Amino acid sequence: xxxxxxxxxxxxxxxxxxxxxxxxxxxxxxxxxxxxxxxxxxxxxxxxxxxxxxxxxxxxxxxxxxxxxxxxxxxxxxxxxxxxxxxxxxxxxxxxxxxxxxxxxxxxxxxxxxxxxxxxxxxxxxxxxxxxxxxxxxxxxxxxxxxxxxxxxxxxxxxxxxxxxxxxxxxxxxxxxxxxxxxxxxxxxxxxxxxxxxxxxxxxxxxxxxxxxxxxxxxxxxxxxxxxxxxxxxxxxxxxxxxxxxxxxxxxxxxxxxxxxxxxxxxxxxxxxxxxxxxxxxxxxxxxxxxxxxxxxxxxxxxxxxxx
Amino acid sequence: xxxxxxxxxxxxxxxxxxxxxxxxxxxxxxxxxxxxxxxxxxxxxxxxxxxxxxxxxxxxxxxxxxxxxxxxxxxxxxxxxxxxxxxxxxxxxxxxxxxxxxxxxxxxxxxxxxxxxxxxxxxxxxxxxxxxxxxxxxxxxxxxxxxxxxxxxxxxxxxxxxxxxxxxxxxxxxxxxxxxxxxxxxxxxxxxxxxxxxxxxxxxxxxxxxxxxxxxxxxxxxxxxxxxxxxxxxxxxxxxxxxxxxxx
Numbered sequence: 266x267x268x269x270x271x272x273x274x275x276x277x278x279x280x281x282x283x284x285x286x287x288x289x290x291x292x293x294x295x296x297x298x299x300x301x302x303x304x305x306x307x308x309x310x311x312x313x314x315x316x317x318x319x320x321x322x323x324x325x326x327x328x329x330x331x332x333x334x335x336x337x338x339x340x341x342x343x344x345x346x347x348x349x350x351x352x353x354x355x356x357x358x359x360x361x362x363x364x365x366x367x368x369x370x371x372x373x374x375x376x377x378x379x380x381x382x383x384x385x386x387x388x389x390x391x392x393x394x395x396x397x398x399x400x401x402x403x404x405x406x407x408x409x410x411x412x413x414x415x416x417x418x419x420x421x422x423x424x425x426x427x428x429x430x431x432x433x434x435x436x437x438x439x440x441x442x443x444x445x446x447x448x449x450x451x452x453x454x455x456x457x458x459x460x461x462x463x464x465x466x467x468x469x470x471x472x473x474x475x476x477x478x479x480x481x482x483x484x485x486x487x488x489x490x491x492x493x494x495x496x497x498x499x500x501x502x503x504x505x506x507x508x509x510x511x512x513x514x515x516x517x518x519x520x521x522x523x524x525x526x527x528x529x530x531x532x533x534x535x536x537x538x539x540x541x542x543x544x545x546x547x548x549x550x551x552x553x554x555x556x557x558x559x560x561x562x563x564x565x566x567x568x569x570x571x572x573x
Numbered sequence: 574x575x576x577x578x579x580x581x582x583x584x585x586x587x588x589x590x591x592x593x594x595x596x597x598x599x600x601x602x603x604x605x606x607x608x609x610x611x612x613x614x615x616x617x618x619x620x621x622x623x624x625x626x627x628x629x630x631x632x633x634x635x636x637x638x639x640x641x642x643x644x645x646x647x648x649x650x651x652x653x654x655x656x657x658x659x660x661x662x663x664x665x666x667x668x669x670x671x672x673x674x675x676x677x678x679x680x681x682x683x684x685x686x687x688x689x690x691x692x693x694x695x696x697x698x699x700x701x702x703x704x705x706x707x708x709x710x711x712x713x714x715x716x717x718x719x720x721x722x723x724x725x726x727x728x729x730x731x732x733x734x735x736x737x738x739x740x741x742x743x744x745x746x747x748x749x750x751x752x753x754x755x756x757x758x759x760x761x762x763x764x765x766x767x768x769x770x771x772x773x774x775x776x777x778x779x780x781x782x783x784x785x786x787x788x789x790x791x792x793x794x795x796x797x798x799x800x801x802x803x804x805x806x807x808x809x810x811x812x813x814x815x816x817x818x819x820x821x
Contacts, residue, residue, distance in 0.1 A: 478684040518762070
């Protein structure tokens with residue numbers, strides 16, 4: 266746990282964090298400030314293509330992410346932090362493709378030169394997730410030291426979703442033994458929240474899918490998948506599901522309501538970003554971490570657990 | 574038994590004889606039509622190449638049919654007919670007619686990447702599912718499915734402006750798929766939020782109508798992408814032997 270690592274990194278919020286995932290943006294920045302970590306937003310970034318552009322053409326998706334990485338490079342950063350799983354995944358995927366696939370390199374070089382900006386080459390900038398950012402900068406000890414409002418008594422199901430761990434080959438730093446993140450049983454979020462006092466429940470669906478890619482275009486499938494996540498979390502005894510992806514987060518909130526309206530299956534488990542939980546543990550007010558911007562209304566739970 | 578012969582036990586290929594005695598032996602009951610013609614006259618010898626010509630389908634030739642993809646599949650757990658291994662087999666065998674039978678469900682892949690995670694041969698089954706769904710649309714076997722409508726609206730906005738605006742994508746998607754924006758669950762979702770924090774929400778709505786998020790100096794990126802997309806479309810039309818007007 267190298268204290269001081271990631272003191273100042275480039276920040277890529279992405280489109281979702283400017284829209285439905287705004288609470289994640291707010292809480293990430295607030296937590297960073299509290300931890301004394303500097304975030305410098307990428308200048309004039311573009312969308313990473315999310316789960317959609319690759320279905321039109323995967324090479325364009327690679328280009329979109331490469332452009333963002335080239336901005337980080339131009340700004341003199343060797344690390345870019347993306348809290349959104351989709352953005353994080355796409356930057357990692359671009360890095361992998363530009364290292365291993367000649368055709369991707371060719372298309373990226375061509376589009377970048379036509380567009381008139383730096384052509385990004387693999388190996389120049391490292392992409393990290395908000396979880397890596399906190400884990401590697403202050404670590405569990407750093408969190409524990411700063412806890413003002415312990416999460417003691419709060420039962421949390423940690424939900425990581427798909428894009429944080431799959432496919433394995435685009436995350437060369439994972440599955441490297443003790444201390445590294447696991448792609449089959451991720452634990453970074455568990456570790457950080459436990460350091461803030463939370464009681465993590467044994468949740469078998471940590472990396473199951475919420476159907477986020479088809480949240481609206483195949484709502485019935487998404488509702489079934491989300492309902493399974495919610496009911497399992499409740500069966501595991503969780504008060505709240507901690508998330509680290511705006512697509513998962515919004516999907517859980519949306520389909521929790523939809524499951525009740527359409528299937529008549531009501532669940533009460535709340536949904537909060539892990540940064541919101543960490544922020545409140547470190548003494549930030551619910552509003553400062555954007556709890557009022559969530560669709561899922563967790564104010565009663567927060568009061569009950571003495572976090573407000 | 575080769576997998577495609579599961580066609581022989583489909584309901585329409587089963588015959589039922591309430592009373593059937595042949596040479597003094599009672600053989601009443603369900604029978605599959607074993608003696609139907611079993612030759613397949615409509616192989617598409619180029620099917621694998623056609624799928625491989627589409628983004629995501631490039632590695633389909635590597636499959637050795639272990640079934641890890643189907644075993645790991647999120648959608649298969651909900652609908653057993655959603656079977657990536659089976660479709661990859663059909664494509665590699667050129668069994669177009671058999672593949673087309675499942676045209677209404679192949680697009681439902683949720684891109685969770687469990688298959689690609691499990692695949693020991695780097696086939697990228699998730700990409701193959703997307704390529705196959707795209708192929709079905711380009712060949713005119715299905716109308717553009719809701720997920721592709723969403724992908725198109727989303728991508729169009731990214732290509733044009735460099736960023737997306739969720740409300741605009743949503744609005745266009747609902748319009749193109751003829752869904753009302755007034756679905757009860759959507760109303761409950763939004764009204765719950767407005768009740769709690771009306772000022773912020775109204776401000777956000779107001780902001781969105783005045784300031785559209787976009788990347789500055791995006792024109793050259795936009796033109797470069799457009800040129801590349803046109804080039805790729807021409808390549809795909811050629812590979813799939815579609816006429817110039819195509820199904821675009």
